Amino acid sequence: MTAVVETEGLTKFYGKRRGLEDLTLQIRPGEVFGYLGPNGAGKTTTLRMLLDVIRPTRGTVRVLGSDPRDASIRRRIGYLPGELALEGREKAGEYLRFLAGVRGGVAAGRVEGLAERLEADLSVTMGKLSKGNKQKVGLIQAFMHEPELLILDEPTSGLDPLVQQEFLAMVREARAAGGTVLMSSHVLAEVEHVSDRVGIVRSGRLVAVEDVVALREKAVRRVEFHFDAPVPEEAFRDLPGVRDLKVEGASVSCTIDGRPDALVKAAARFTVVHMVSAEPDLEEIFLTYYSEDVQHARAGA
Numbered sequence: 001m002t003a004v005v006e007t008e009g010l011t012k013f014y015g016k017r018r019g020l021e022d023l024t025l026q027i028r029p030g031e032v033f034g035y036l037g038p039n040g041a042g043k044t045t046t047l048r049m050l051l052d053v054i055r056p057t058r059g060t061v062r063v064l065g066s067d068p069r070d071a072s073i074r075r076r077i078g079y080l081p082g083e084l085a086l087e088g089r090e091k092a093g094e095y096l097r098f099l100a101g102v103r104g105g106v107a108a109g110r111v112e113g114l115a116e117r118l119e120a121d122l123s124v125t126m127g128k129l130s131k132g133n134k135q136k137v138g139l140i141q142a143f144m145h146e147p148e149l150l151i152l153d154e155p156t157s158g159l160d161p162l163v164q165q166e167f168l169a170m171v172r173e174a175r176a177a178g179g180t181v182l183m184s185s186h187v188l189a190e191v192e193h194v195s196d197r198v199g200i201v202r203s204g205r206l207v208a209v210e211d212v213v214a215l216r217e218k219a220v221r222r223v224e225f226h227f228d229a230p231v232p233e234e235a236f237r238d239l240p241g242v243r244d245l246k247v248e249g250a251s252v253s254c255t256i257d258g259r260p261d262a263l264v265k266a267a268a269r270f271t272v273v274h275m276v277s278a279e280p281d282l283e284e285i286f287l288t289y290y291s292e293d294v295q296h297a298r299a300g301a
């Protein structure tokens, strides 16, 4: 299977300042890849090199099997830049129609459909668009031609929660249609529900690439069960991954590390009347699991 995006030792220095160093990464066809890192980590630098907006200091990069300099791949990509320069007196709708023409046409009603979903007003002139509306116009132009590859720099920034949900639905649809999505964010919670894998970049270095399902399995979460009658403590003792067990009458609470399977099966032997399981806090994992890598990366800076 040929990677949709493939980089090897990709490095960018701005003078002496490190933007990104030694990135080796493959994005597989049909996956949603969340590219995460704090401000200044090197996300925008990476994405810009994939689009040939800036050129690498060293290393190689292939996008859709070609060199990013190859202009023929552009219309197969939808790109949302981190900083959108949308200015002027043209109406947003006119601008999008113009872009649609440049890209060789867009399905009828597609722009209007996306605008409706994102609640974007296309009758506003570009110079007068609010930050949120600019972001929506940016998203529409990235998605409208149903590209094979979407490269989205901080796509959720400036969107209110309901519109964020709609955006995530658009990402899922793009994947269902066979597309590949690479999107950056500095907030894991905004991308974890839609990403298949996440990569974490800090101080210009990729410190981890993880499968989101595996990551969730690693996560620690609080679980509570309430039964219709008191339960014996022995039934829950020494279960794999179970810690801080408390059995009080008809209630059991504990922390579960990894898969909850054994605990759920133990609980299922009694009558469960209520259950609470907190979402695993993946942000917490990043801070704990990768702290050594982070320190290592910093030391190398």
Ligand SMILES: Nc1ncnc2c1ncn2[C@@H]1O[C@H](COP(=O)(O)OP(=O)(O)OP(=O)(O)O)[C@@H](O)[C@H]1O
Pocket (backbone or CB within 6 Å): 014, 017, 018, 019, 020, 037, 038, 039, 040, 041, 042, 043, 044, 045, 046, 082, 186
């Ligand atoms: N044009 C530039 N000239 C000099 N340094 C730059 C330039 N662009 C980025 N940098 C530096 O490169 C590093 C990585 O920046 P980059 O914008 O790629 O990070 P980022 O992860 O996208 O962060 P943000 O979310 O803040 O945009 C930072 O130290 C930044 O200051």
